[in-house]
Amino acid sequence: MPTFFQPASPPGVPVLRGHSLRHALLAGSRVLTATGERHVETLKPGDRVITRDRGMVRIRALRRSPVRPGCAMVLIPAGAMGRGRPERDVTLPADQPVVLRDWRARTLFGAKEARVAAIRLVDGGVIRRVTGDAAVAWALVLDRPAAIYADGLELVTGALDALDA
Numbered sequence: 729m730p731t732f733f734q735p736a737s738p739p740g741v742p743v744l745r746g747h748s749l750r751h752a753l754l755a756g757s758r759v760l761t762a763t764g765e766r767h768v769e770t771l772k773p774g775d776r777v778i779t780r781d782r783g784m785v786r787i788r789a790l791r792r793s794p795v796r797p798g799c800a801m802v803l804i805p806a807g808a809m810g811r812g813r814p815e816r817d818v819t820l821p822a823d824q825p826v827v828l829r830d831w832r833a834r835t836l837f838g839a840k841e842a843r844v845a846a847i848r849l850v851d852g853g854v855i856r857r858v859t860g861d862a863a864v865a866w867a868l869v870l871d872r873p874a875a876i877y878a879d880g881l882e883l884v885t886g887a888l889d890a891l892d893a
Contacts, residue, residue, distance in 0.1 A: 751824065751825070751867050751868070751873075751884060751885050751886035752791075752793065752821050752824060752865035752866060752867045753768045753820075753824075753865065753866050753867075753868070753878055753883070754768075754795070754819055754820075754821075754860075754863050754864070754865055754866075755767070755768065755769045755863060755864040755865075755866065756768075756769075757818070757866075757878050757879055758815075758878060758879050759771065759777055759868070759876060759877070759878045760777065760778045760876070760877035760878070761775055761776060761777050761778065762775075762776040762777075762778065762784055768866045768868070768878070769792075769864070769866060771787060771790060771866075771868065772787070772790065773786075773787050773788060773789055773790065774786055774787065775787050777868065777870075777876050778876070778877060779870075779874035779875055779876050779877075779885075780827065780874070780875040780876075780877070780882055781874055781875050782870075782872065782874045785870050785871065785874060786870075786871075787868050787869065787870065788869050788870060788871060789869040790866055790867065790868060790869065791866070791867040791869065792864060792865075792866055793864070793865045793866075793867070794862070794863075794864060794865075795821075795860055795862065795863040795864065795865050796862070797859075797860065797861055797862045798859050798860070799821070799822075799859070799860040800821075800822040800847070800857060800859070800860070801819050801820065801821060801822060801857070801858050801859065801860040802819070802820050802821075802822055802824075802846040802847055802849065802850060802855065802856070802857060802858070803817065803818075803819050803855070803856055803857075803858045804817070804818045804819075804820065804846070804849070804855050804881070805817050805854060805855070806818075808854045808855050809830075809832075809881065810830060812880050813880045813881060814879045814880040814881045815879050815880035816879060816880075818878075818879045818881065819858065819860065820846040820883070821846065821860075821865065822845065822846055822847040822857070823845045823846070823847065824845065824846045824883060824884075825843045825844065825845060825846075825883065825884035826843070826844060826845075826846050826849060826881060826882070826883055826884075827841065827842075827843050827875045827881075827882035827883070827884065828841065828842045828843075828844060829841045829882070832849075836848075843875075843884055867885075867886055868885045868886070869885070869886050870885050870886070873885060873886060
């Protein structure tokens with residue numbers, strides 16, 4: 729029987745199997761791989777993804793999970809994070825970590841780089857909270873957490889040890 733996930737609350741809590749969409753991408757998301765951009769649902773264990781912090785790494789596992797209608801999501805319109813970031817309108821689970829390396833990291837978090845839940849980017853105007861429709865989410869599992877490139881954004885993936893949480 730499939731498990732329906734609800735985002736963890738508050739955003740950024742540890743991964744709890746069966747209770748969070750943290751580190752998940754909705755079907756249709758395009759991930760940068762060794763062979764170019766591919767939809768997340770076409771990836772399989774052993775495929776190599778390009779990461780910002782670890783170079784090219786192999787996917788160890790993928791987890792497919794149905795998303796219940798009404799889940800909290802964040803809509804980031806094309807270009808909202810800068811030119812080509814994201815490349816198209818992107819809907820992320822509210823607690824999906826996003827890597828910031830621009831004025832937002834410095835202004836909001838006092839750091840050169842910050843990894844924050846998507847919900848923390850909501851500004852009430854451009855980037856906004858939305859209610860998700862029924863969908864499928866895919867979690868890419870690597871040996872260690874890493875920032876992958878998906879739809880022109882840097883997003884943090886999970887690691888093997890998260891499966892045992």
